Amino acid sequence: MDTKLLLGVSACLLGENVRYDGQHKHDRYITDTLGRYVEFVAVCPEVECGLPVPREAMRLVGSPDKPRLLTIHSGVDHTDKMQSWAKKRVVELEQQELCGFIFKSGSPSSGMERVKVYNEHGMANKNGIGMFARMFMKHFPLLPVEEEGRLHDPALRENFIESIFTLKRWRDLLNSAPTSGNLVEFHTRHKLLMMAHSPKLYRSMGQLVAEAGKLPLSQILKEYENLLLTAVRKRATEQLHVNVLQHIMGYFKKILSPDEKQELLEIIDHYRNGFLPLIVPITLLQHFVRKYQVEYLSGQWYLEPHPLELKLRNHS
Numbered sequence: 001m002d003t004k005l006l007l008g009v010s011a012c013l014l015g016e017n018v019r020y021d022g023q024h025k026h027d028r029y030i031t032d033t034l035g036r037y038v039e040f041v042a043v044c045p046e047v048e049c050g051l052p053v054p055r056e057a058m059r060l061v062g063s064p065d066k067p068r069l070l071t072i073h074s075g076v077d078h079t080d081k082m083q084s085w086a087k088k089r090v091v092e093l094e095q096q097e098l099c100g101f102i103f104k105s106g107s108p109s110s111g112m113e114r115v116k117v118y119n120e121h122g123m124a125n126k127n128g129i130g131m132f133a134r135m136f137m138k139h140f141p142l143l144p145v146e147e148e149g150r151l152h153d154p155a156l157r158e159n160f161i162e163s164i165f166t167l168k169r170w171r172d173l174l175n176s177a178p179t180s181g182n183l184v185e186f187h188t189r190h191k192l193l194m195m196a197h198s199p200k201l202y203r204s205m206g207q208l209v210a211e212a213g214k215l216p217l218s219q220i221l222k223e224y225e226n227l228l229l230t231a232v233r234k235r236a237t238e239q240l241h242v243n244v245l246q247h248i249m250g251y252f253k254k255i256l257s258p259d260e261k262q263e264l265l266e267i268i269d270h271y272r273n274g275f276l277p278l279i280v281p282i283t284l285l286q287h288f289v290r291k292y293q294v295e296y297l298s299g300q301w302y303l304e305p306h307p308l309e310l311k312l313r314n315h316s
Helices: 028-036 079-094 131-139 154-174 180-189 191-197 199-209 217-233 238-250 258-272 279-292
Strands: 005-010 038-043 058-063 066-071 101-103 115-118 124-128 145-147
Touching: 005 154, 028 038, 038 079, 066 079, 079 131, 131 145, 145 154, 154 180, 154 217, 180 191, 180 199, 180 217, 191 199, 191 217, 191 238, 199 217, 238 258, 238 279, 258 279
Parallel strands: 005 038, 005 101, 058 115, 101 145
Antiparallel strands: 058 066, 115 124
16 A cells, blocks of 8 residues: 555544543554554543543433433533534545544444443433434445444454545545556456446446446546445455355366365365355465466455454354
């Protein structure tokens, strides 16, 4: 990548002592593992909107779709202060070209989902969204977002990180004075990756690319970005991965020896049945790509869409 990937994150997850009790919620995976490949833009809604550290704890009160942000004991309403700050902050974040955001789960300001919202009787409804997170996701509806808790799920983690690296490659394209040819190359190299997420959306993307030269390039790029980000938000299933692996195998139909074909078929079948992680058939295919110098496949991002060191395809 031309520049480091920028990722927004709740400041407490980076180890900053900004929580209501003066503590943090340092997440080592975020800082020590993911942090080797991204640059963080820390955001703490409470502190940035003017509240002190430490401070009285707050919670969402009212209806889940339009709650108020109140202190728990004194009942001070910080809704207007938070919303006024958030409106300005999301506009500022546009200039950062973020490739995603990691929110603090359960937070009345930053929780992405399942945040407690209390009614007038003090009963909690767990269908709320943090006040800043709601405004952020409304302002950036297609930007990849996750919570630190959900990142402990291997499949969710893989999909999120795959999404942010795909978006970074797209941003690099946009920042390089793109041409129709650049777009075709990007689309070609992402073919198998998109097929693993949504064959239907991949076909729509291909139809759009075919319009290059007939429609204004700026219009095509904008529509393509919407389709791309919609596609990567869809989780790649085992069956879709199997379809892609078999599709790749077709490129070796006249190249592999009978033993190599049998080995590859068995490995793909073991993956399908949950006995092996995805990294195993991928590694074997990468070996064949290098051995037989299949140029088209060597350029496919599907085979290595993110740094191998993150071990995202090692789960079964």
